[in-house]
Amino acid sequence: MSQDLILVTGGSGFVAIHCIDQLLRAGYDVRTTVRSLTREPEVRDMLENAGSPRRDALRFVEADLTHDKGWVEAVIGCRFVLHVASPFPPSAPNHEDDLIIPAREGALRVLRAARDASVERVVLTSSFAAIGYGHMPQTAPFDETTWTNVDAPGISAYAKSKTLAERAAWDFIKHEGGNLELSVVNPVGVFGPTFGPDYSTSILIVQRLLDGAIPVCPRIGFGAVDVRDVADLHLRAMTNQAARGERFLAVAGKSLSLLDVARILKIHMGPVARRVPTRELPDWIVRFSSLFIPDMKAIAPELGNRKNVSNEKAKRILGWIPRTNEEAITASGESLASLGLVKT
Template identity: 35%
Template sequence: MTDTVLVTGLSGFIASHVAERLLGRGFAVRGTVRDKKKGQAIVDKLAVNGVDVTALELVEADLDSDAGWHDAVQDCRYIQHIASPFPLEAPSDREALVPAARAGTMRVLENGFGAGAERIVMTSSMVAMMGQKGRGSHMRVTEDDWSDPDWRPLTAYPVSKTRAELSAWAYVDAQPQTDRERLTTVCPGIVFGPDTYKNGGASLGLIKAMFEGEFPRVPKVAYPIIDVRDCAAIHVKAMTQKEAGGRRLMAAGETLWFQQIAEILAKAYPQAEKLPKSEFPNLMVRLVGLFDDRVKGVLPDLGIFHEADAAYVSSLTHVMPRPAKEAILAAAASLVANGDVKLPS
């Protein structure tokens, strides 16, 4: 009998690649979407890209509502909970995204474990690890690191991801019938890679903004990078690898400064004249951040080189993240091919 995996938020960037990988390995996939008609566009794109979608079904379920979740989890051996609020622009209220992220997580965990799911893999983020004061200029991020959601400089997205993941672990620890090993969280860094299904808008927004000249210069920040294909591979391995149970797995490879990302793009696309040429002074970024919520999100990380101590993830999953340059250029090539980035002729 074919095992069924529930993938929440199937139309998302990471989720669609997870679904592709699961289908290719013989699993049946049930994907949650807010609207079946819109979700069908992803199914069609999967098929166009050569994926056999005969074992893929869509169900409507929204993180903000109880409706649909009881039925969605039925007969699912595993659950990939990937859906989460991810705004293109950060709300000024730092707690604004928490209710939906936390309540949605609880709906998936309660219904999923209640229906007998063997393991739930939940997508968190490295922003749930890095956001703490006193990091110094070089932070080596470990599995045991947690962001402090009460630290005032943190903005809405990292606060929501941290509170949601903390709530997930608190939930399983409070359930005597639910072993901690039945939950695994995956914490990606910046996710680049090919926009195969034309749904990478939020994840690839930084690269698109660089091409379009939104950043004449870039802030001095550096984060670990992961290709979406490797991120998906880690998700799938986390689902079935016994030793991954109860762990927080960083999906993270090489770390680059934003300026290094711009330099890689400039070398590959010398005709792209709007790409950033240098870095903003930290003081200028802080001043702009007082008025621009998009900039405010990087203020806690200015001047800090975040390095992922993620060798344990490769040992557990046997996934070796590809070089950051490859992920960046794959993202850029997709944006150009899809018409999202217009290059001068």
């Protein structure tokens, strides 16, 4: 049993709650930040739903990525920090800076506090959005050597926010980090079991499919990974010396289409999946709709663009073995159904 104290930022988030659960199971003491302490009961309820052990080893600190207050208290005494908190809204913000500034400045705020508190290593949750956008379509898998081109046309505010935040973090470590170490995890779409109603935008896709809110599937593709494996990769990157100064893509396997996700739900979810669509939406309808529907405008540039992503580095260096796409998607649907978050 380890008595090291670990900080997890954004404890109410989908990835963060799984990190907390796995840290508690591994014997660590955990501190987590929430924007308001009123969210503590919600986080504790999710951990109870997860069957997490040692829930009394978790403490809360109120801290917001947009303010300095609370971060000194949050990091003091911690050996490692998992900086998971970052905004990921279900729809585009009114202005891209609403995402970019808190993501970039929040990362720097956490890194400064960690450095000043003599934290050993920060593991930053970045995203495939910081790797695979703004490039010409390619058949070769993306890997950790690539960066999203934020100057390319059509880059989303979210992709810009993750790219600029991660670049700022690496620049900080290089020029101001002192003895602080940094590792980065770059997940694709994160699926898997949810412990409560606060879950990722990826899970929202599964919920909308199950609810019938997506009547036909646009021809879009994306990588998938189980949230349990994303959390596991964070813990491996936290303690493995070979992870120092490295990025790690978190992806289960080949990319999926939205229709692939629908088919997995149809196969494994039985009557719960009766509203799930079985047809693809023609590209021309998406492009026409994008002229006046914001959600379609975000989708249109990615039509038919299947991005394959390599997980070879995480497997080779950290011994990471992810679950299959099918397991991740099915677990998403089953947990939503068990929590009563799907229309009956």
